[in-house]
């Protein structure tokens with residue numbers, strides 16, 4: 001296998017607040033993204049997707065584990081220290097209004113990205129054109145755009161820095177339904193066209209299905225199933241993946257399957273023993289209550305790999 005563009009191995013990331021229990025938001029997660037590949041990271045709210053993304057960007061330090069971008073280790077808060085592994089990582093956030101400076105024309109903000117990449121050939125207007133906006137919008141301020149247009153501007157700014165890895169952290173969840181699929185497709189097309197990898201975080205599985213080559217399903221700090229998108233859709237194996245897919249609303253508003261996921265994601269400061277999903281799992285066995293399934297690509301005792309003859 002060639003070296004992946006992004007490699008996350010056994011990553012642990014904790015939130016520490018004085019006087020409160022440690023929140024282990026990412027609890028031994030592993031994930032890979034190849035150059036030119038789109039990986040959709042899905043899971044319910046509170047599963048640790050944003051915390052993982054922030055650690056990959058160097059915005060949050062890891063308690064243990066490894067993050068490598070282009071083979072180079074990412075160091076905590078490396079962004080500020082101009083970590084060479086991070087200069088090629090750009091993130092697009094949920095709310096473009098808070099990530100863009102309201103007092104500067106968008107052209108000037110895109111020009112910052114071009115300067116970061118040392119790109120003297122392209123202009124902000126070129127970037128706006130690439131994201132489907134008129135060239136003369138460079139002179140406008142963020143409040144003069146609709147939500148979908150503003151997210152296109154944020155994508156243009158991210159692309160200007162010529163990232164090798166683009167991360168979208170719920171980049172479509174604040175947009176109108178009509179803009180969601182368009183913006184998701186745009187991110188996919190631009191990332192693939194430029195040879196960058198895209199880690200696309202969303203709780204909208206139907207959009208992830210449209211754009212992702214592979215999906216990674218996260219539950220309470222761990223990646224519990226990974227696989228090519230079409231295969232996971234055709235044959236979801238982890239009971240959590242099955243429940244997530246079953247909960248996707250059909251066009252008439254009803255769930256595709258009647259199965260509902262009982263209860264909520266447990267508190268990551270006090271996770272259940274054994275398999276983290278067992279209290280909500282309809283198929284839980286004794287082993288699931290006792291031992292954590294620490295293997296892939298499906299971290300479930302129903303799908304444990306065969307022991308090798310030597311072991």
Ligand SMILES: Nc1ncnc2c1ncn2[C@@H]1O[C@H](COP(=O)(O)OP(=O)(O)OP(=O)(O)O)[C@@H](O)[C@H]1O
Nearest residue numbers: 015016023025044045046047048049050051052268
């Ligand atoms: N700064 C923080 N301090 C304490 N706990 C935090 C902090 N940020 C996140 N958490 C907790 O860490 C866990 C994971 O949160 P995170 O935002 O990474 O999940 P998520 O899957 O991205 O969810 P969402 O889609 O709602 O953003 C949650 O239990 C959350 O409450």
